[in-house]
Amino acid sequence: MQTANRRIEVLEGDITKLAVDAIVNAANNSLLGGGGVDGAIHRAAGPELLAECRNLGGCATGAAKATRGYRLPAPWVIHTVGPVWTGGARGEPVLLASCYRECLLLARELGLRRIAFPAISCGVYGYPLELASNIAVRELLAHFAGETTLEQVNLVAFSPEVAQAYRRALVETADQSAG
Numbered sequence: 001m002q003t004a005n006r007r008i009e010v011l012e013g014d015i016t017k018l019a020v021d022a023i024v025n026a027a028n029n030s031l032l033g034g035g036g037v038d039g040a041i042h043r044a045a046g047p048e049l050l051a052e053c054r055n056l057g058g059c060a061t062g063a064a065k066a067t068r069g070y071r072l073p074a075p076w077v078i079h080t081v082g083p084v085w086t087g088g089a090r091g092e093p094v095l096l097a098s099c100y101r102e103c104l105l106l107a108r109e110l111g112l113r114r115i116a117f118p119a120i121s122c123g124v125y126g127y128p129l130e131l132a133s134n135i136a137v138r139e140l141l142a143h144f145a146g147e148t149t150l151e152q153v154n155l156v157a158f159s160p161e162v163a164q165a166y167r168r169a170l171v172e173t174a175d176q177s178a179g
């Protein structure tokens with residue numbers, strides 16, 4: 001657990017600037033772009049990204065699909081679709097966990113070493129930050145408990161509140177594994 005925790009790093013800033021192997025996009029079911037981090041990624045990657053996305057036939061909530069990164073510093077984008085938060089009784093936790101898991105599995109299939117995640121579902125889709133950061137950390141630790149090519153995962157926070165939520169979730173899981 002200690003080792004896995006050290007492989008997770010919280011970063012504050014714009015995910016589109018990161019020169020990691022893949023950045024994750026919090027997309028919608030169409031995969032044809034939108035606002036928030038999705039809009040920022042499409043703007044930074046250029047129109048070639050949208051052209052590739054048009055061929056993917058959309059993406060189910062909780063699933064993930066990979067494309068090239070085009071003009072981004074990251075060579076890959078892994079698009080996933082988080083759940084819209086409607087109170088938590090419509091499978092939102094399972095679907096959000098599935099987003100992280102599917103992205104991590106794709107990253108492993110592609111043989112990637114570094115991946116960066118935005119706070120999937122925590123913007124327009126309204127997922128409570130504390131709950132979402134617990135799920136993110138739990139799924140990352142579960143992934144690191146198995147075989148993986150990944151050496152480092154960045155949890156990218158676009159605001160100090162998000163960074164704090166991630167840090168708290170990391171501390172709590174470290175405490176749990178120590179106790």
Ligand code: AR6
Pocket residue numbers: 013014015016026027028033034035036037038039040082118119120121122123124125126127156157158159162
């Ligand atoms: N870098 C890192 N994080 C960012 C950036 C950025 N450049 N820009 C925003 N965030 P959201 P969702 C943060 O709304 O809730 C889109 O229209 C943001 O502050 O982007 O999954 C899609 O097309 C927040 O913490 O994604 C979908 O329709 C987090 O990224 C819908 O929004 C996620 O916020 C998906 O909603």
